[in-house]
Amino acid sequence: MRIVLNSVFILCIVGLSSSAGLAQLRIPSMDVSLKGGYSLLTSTTTDVEGVIFSGSLLVHINEIIAVGPYFSRDLEVNSIEFTNTGDEIKNTAHVSVLGLTARLSTNRNGRVRPYLNLIFYQMELVNDYETYRLAQKTAGFAGGVGLMIKLNRNLYLNAVEATVYQLGDDIFFLEGAKQVLQLQTGLSYNFGRKK
Secondary structure (H helix, E strand, C coil), X not given: CHHHHHHHXXXXXXXXXXXXXXXXXXXXXXXXXXXXXXXXXXXXXXXXXXXEEEEEEEEECCCCEEEXXXXXXXXXXXXXXXXXXXXXXXXXXXXXXXXXXXXXXXXXXXXXXXXXXEEEEEEEEEEECCCCEEEEEEEEEEEEEEEEEECCCCEEXXXXXXXXXXXXXXXXXXXXXXXXXXXXXXXXXXXXXXX
16 A cells, blocks of 8 residues: 555656656656456465455666566455365455566567566465454565557556466465466556656
């Protein structure tokens, strides 16, 4: 939430500086991205899946490299537990991710722009059973690939982005949990100094 508020604050400053005639105020080129999609964590006994949204604020170091904060949060996530008899027990789960991401991409001149994301993250999973809750945090690295399509000078469609979060052994009280897969789509808006 803090990242979203900081992004709105920066956008307000940019708007005020241009309307007040403060063109001399030079801000770096940045991307604000908002995406939504599907998340899946599988383990030997439980699957955690559902709808998530994410956002980032990336500062461009140059045409190819951008870095900044990243967050991901669930909108609706379910934990499906498989019993020994094959029955399914469905519970509510909550997954949140905070991290720092670095994006490597082709330059902005082309209409189609493939990119690679590298993320250092902290993830929290809360499994909400009827009478109690279990929660655990973990940190690690994630990697992803995506494809942006230029809609105009500032706006990009993140047509598809696939990210894999590598997990440690048997975390989240889930036996055999190794990875979280996220598939997303969304929009990125570029503002600030143009290269």
